[in-house]
Amino acid sequence: MIMKGMILDSVAAIIASVLSLVEEYRLRNKRPRIIRQPYVNRDSLREANINSILHCGDTHCLGQIRMRPAAFYSLCNILVERGLLRESVRMSVKEQVIIFLHLLGHNVRFRVIGGRFFRSTWTVHYYFHIVLQAILRLYPEVVKPPTTSIQPEIQNIPRFFPWFEDFIGAIDGTHVRASVPIEIQDRFRGRKGGTTQNVLATVDFDAKFTYVLAGWEGSAHDSRVLNDVLSRGFKIPEGKYYLADAGFGSRKGLMPPYRRTRYHLKEFTNNPPENERELFNLRHSSIRMVVERAFGILKARLRVLDVEPFWSFKTQVDVVLACCVIHNFLRGVDPNDQITREVDLEMDSHDTRTLLTRREMREETNECINKRNAIALAMWTIIVLVVRYEKELIRSSL
Incomplete structure (x- = not known):
C-alpha cells in the first residue's frame, strides 16, 4: 500500500508539471510575436551602392562625390602610390575616399553616411580623419x-x-x-x-x-x-x-x-x-x-x-x-x-x-x-x- 501511494504521488507530480508547462506555453503564445527581419547582406548592398555612384554616369557621380569617375580613380591612385592610404580589413580605399568626398560635398552627419554605407558612426568618423590627413599631406605637392x-x-x-x-x-x-x-x-x-x-x-x-x-x-x-x-x-x-x-x-x-x-x-x-x-x-x-x-x-x-x-x-x-x-x-x-x-x-x-x-x-x-x-x-x-x-x-x- 505504501508503495502504491508513492507511485500515485509521483504520477500526480508529473501530471502537475506537464499541466504547468502547457499553461506556460499557452500564455507565451498569447504575447505579441517578434517577427524576424530578413537577412541583409550588408557587404553586397554596400558594394552595390558604391558601384551605383561610380558607374551610373558622370553627372550622377558628380552630384554624389563632386567629381567625375576618372578624377576619382586618379585621386585614389595618387593616395595609394604615395603610401598615404591603404586598404584595411574593414574598408577599401575606394570606399574611404567616397565617404570622405560625400561628407565634404554635402556636409552630412557621420551617422547619415553610416546608415547609407552600413557602417557605424565611429567607423565613419575614424576613416574620415584618416583620409583628411592623407589629403593634407598632398598640400606641398599640389x-x-x-x-x-x-x-x-x-x-x-x-x-x-x-x-x-x-x-x-x-x-x-x-x-x-x-x-x-x-x-x-x-x-x-x-x-x-x-x-x-x-x-x-x-x-x-x-x-x-x-x-x-x-x-x-x-x-x-x-x-x-x-x-x-x-x-x-x-x-x-x-x-x-x-x-x-x-x-x-x-x-x-x-x-x-x-x-x-x-x-x-x-x-x-x-x-x-x-x-x-x-x-x-x-x-x-x-x-x-x-x-x-x-x-x-x-x-x-x-x-x-x-x-x-x-x-x-x-x-x-x-x-x-x-x-x-x-x-x-x-x-x-x-x-x-x-x-x-x-x-x-x-x-x-x-x-x-x-x-x-x-x-x-x-x-x-x-x-x-x-x-x-x-x-x-x-x-x-x-x-x-x-x-x-x-x-x-x-x-x-x-
Missing part, C-alpha cells in the same frame, strides 16, 4: 608657389601683355562658416552675421591656389591676416606683384586699383574708360576676377564650406586646406567639369564685388604707385595713338 615666368594667361592676351607681365596672381580673403565655443564667438562674427573664419589665399591665373592660410577669426581684416602671412615667411619674388583690392593697400608686391575711380566691370558696360586710371581699373578688375572664380568654384563644389560645421575648430581649419588641395587637384585633371562651367556662367552674368569703405583703405607705397601709374599711362597712350592713327587714315582717304 599647392605650389607660382612660377616667376610670364604666365600663359597673361602672355596670350593682348589686353594684359605686356602691361601685366610682372604679375604672378591675385590675393584675396574669403569667409567660411565656423563653429566655435560661445565665449569666443564675438571674435569670429563676420560682417554679414554668423561666426566665420577668415581664409586668405593667393591664386594664379589658372585659378589654382598657390598659398592658403585658414583659421583667422571672421572679424579680422584682410590686411591684418596678410601681416600674419608675411610674418610666417611668405615671400613675393623681387619685381613681381599680386593683384589685390584696395583693402590690402599698395604695399610692396601688391597692386591695388585706383581709389575713387570706376572699377567694377558692370560700371563699364555702356561707358568705356575715359582716362588711363579707368582703363587700368577695368583691366585690373577683369584679371583679378580669377581669385573670386577660384573661391566660387571651391564653395560650389564642396558645400561643407558654406554651412555651419559640426566638428572641432582644428578639424574645420584642416578641412578648408583639404578642400583647396582637392580643388587644385581637379584643376589639373578635370578643369572643365559641369560645376566649373556653371560657376563661370554665373560670374559672367553677375559682378559680385562690393565697394570698400574708407576704413578698409591703407596707405600706399610710392613704389607701387609709380608702377601702377606707368602701366596705366602706357596702356592709355597706346589707345590714344591708335585713335589718332585711325583719324589720320580717314582724313587721308578723303
Whole structure:
C-alpha cells in the first residue's frame, strides 16, 4: 500500500508539471510575436551602392562625390602610390575616399553616411580623419608657389601683355562658416552675421591656389591676416606683384586699383574708360576676377564650406586646406567639369564685388604707385595713338 501511494504521488507530480508547462506555453503564445527581419547582406548592398555612384554616369557621380569617375580613380591612385592610404580589413580605399568626398560635398552627419554605407558612426568618423590627413599631406605637392615666368594667361592676351607681365596672381580673403565655443564667438562674427573664419589665399591665373592660410577669426581684416602671412615667411619674388583690392593697400608686391575711380566691370558696360586710371581699373578688375572664380568654384563644389560645421575648430581649419588641395587637384585633371562651367556662367552674368569703405583703405607705397601709374599711362597712350592713327587714315582717304 505504501508503495502504491508513492507511485500515485509521483504520477500526480508529473501530471502537475506537464499541466504547468502547457499553461506556460499557452500564455507565451498569447504575447505579441517578434517577427524576424530578413537577412541583409550588408557587404553586397554596400558594394552595390558604391558601384551605383561610380558607374551610373558622370553627372550622377558628380552630384554624389563632386567629381567625375576618372578624377576619382586618379585621386585614389595618387593616395595609394604615395603610401598615404591603404586598404584595411574593414574598408577599401575606394570606399574611404567616397565617404570622405560625400561628407565634404554635402556636409552630412557621420551617422547619415553610416546608415547609407552600413557602417557605424565611429567607423565613419575614424576613416574620415584618416583620409583628411592623407589629403593634407598632398598640400606641398599640389599647392605650389607660382612660377616667376610670364604666365600663359597673361602672355596670350593682348589686353594684359605686356602691361601685366610682372604679375604672378591675385590675393584675396574669403569667409567660411565656423563653429566655435560661445565665449569666443564675438571674435569670429563676420560682417554679414554668423561666426566665420577668415581664409586668405593667393591664386594664379589658372585659378589654382598657390598659398592658403585658414583659421583667422571672421572679424579680422584682410590686411591684418596678410601681416600674419608675411610674418610666417611668405615671400613675393623681387619685381613681381599680386593683384589685390584696395583693402590690402599698395604695399610692396601688391597692386591695388585706383581709389575713387570706376572699377567694377558692370560700371563699364555702356561707358568705356575715359582716362588711363579707368582703363587700368577695368583691366585690373577683369584679371583679378580669377581669385573670386577660384573661391566660387571651391564653395560650389564642396558645400561643407558654406554651412555651419559640426566638428572641432582644428578639424574645420584642416578641412578648408583639404578642400583647396582637392580643388587644385581637379584643376589639373578635370578643369572643365559641369560645376566649373556653371560657376563661370554665373560670374559672367553677375559682378559680385562690393565697394570698400574708407576704413578698409591703407596707405600706399610710392613704389607701387609709380608702377601702377606707368602701366596705366602706357596702356592709355597706346589707345590714344591708335585713335589718332585711325583719324589720320580717314582724313587721308578723303
